[in-house]
Amino acid sequence: MISRQRLLGCFVVLVATSGIAMPVHAGKPEFEIEIRNHLFWPAEIVIPAHTKVKLLVTNNDPTPEEFESYELNREKVIMGQRTAVVFIGPLAPGEYPFFGEFHPKTAQGKLIVE
């Protein structure tokens, strides 16, 4: 009996927490981008217009990088082997370049909003 109750309890907690967590994620589409050898992969990402998105930038290099964009007004340090969260938008359709400030010659990317 007790184990059954526990199982039920676990189920209730699971449903409740997923119910709380779901709308948060449903509100903001997530996009991922990686930094490898001071390059962005992919170098171009397409995101929807007039929508706030959550960009997850993973730095696979051992060295730190700074995600920066004048057009997006964003700036964030990402240590080596770490993932950073950057909220972007809502944006009008167009192209928004970004770069890695610590390695600006190679780390170049573009956000395409359509």
Next chain:
Amino acid sequence: MLLTSVIIVLREVLEAALLVSILSALSVAHGVKRGWIGWALASGFLAAIGLSYSIDTVSNWFDGVGQEVSSASMQIAIYLFMAIFIFLIRAPARNGRHAGAVLPFVMALIVALAVAREGFEVLIYMFGFAGNLKQFLVVLVGSGIGASIGISTGVLIYYLLRSMPRNWSLFASLFLLVLVAAGLASQAALLLIQADWLPAQLPAWDSSSVIAEDSVTGQLLYALIGYEATPTAIQAGFYFGGAALITLIGAGAGFCCRQKRHAADEKSGT
């Protein structure tokens, strides 16, 4: 890489150097000795080292936006201390002794916080190359050049302010300080928008065709007055609201002081 390091370090040093030079010019004009600068720079540098070491922990705070929130808090703290500074320097203009004790402390706090905030990014950048001696040396040389240009600009601004007639110098220094404070307020707003703590909006205007943010002029204006080519309405509100508030505090303190003096004059029968 050399040029990159020059630009990165120059950008950060310029902001702090500007603040130090304006505050020094104002404090010397009010008879405060410059001894506080050394302490402020040293403690700011130590705080920057501490910040760069704890960045991993800080970044994870508040669901991954700890970096934005802590930076914004520091900007707001600098803004508040600047408001206190402007109040102190305007209010007791006639009996400098009263503010003399607190002023250096407030100025040291402002500079230490600014150095910590700008410095930790430079340290993270430089230590990123520590594994490769050749690259590290190039970055070290570039950083040295960038820092020298930034500090020279600060010294130049200090002597420009000091060489002006007293009233002009006070006006120019306070005016620059108001602009720097407004820039800090708008940067704090921008960071909180990035963290999703403040609502995001479409830019209120786009002046990038007039002055691009990545141009030399744009970079200088960013360091001097917090220039943004595409600010949102909230950011612009923080900028102009921040400028207005600190101006009012300065004007109010000056007015208050004059009233008190009048009252004192009447009492003594002059």
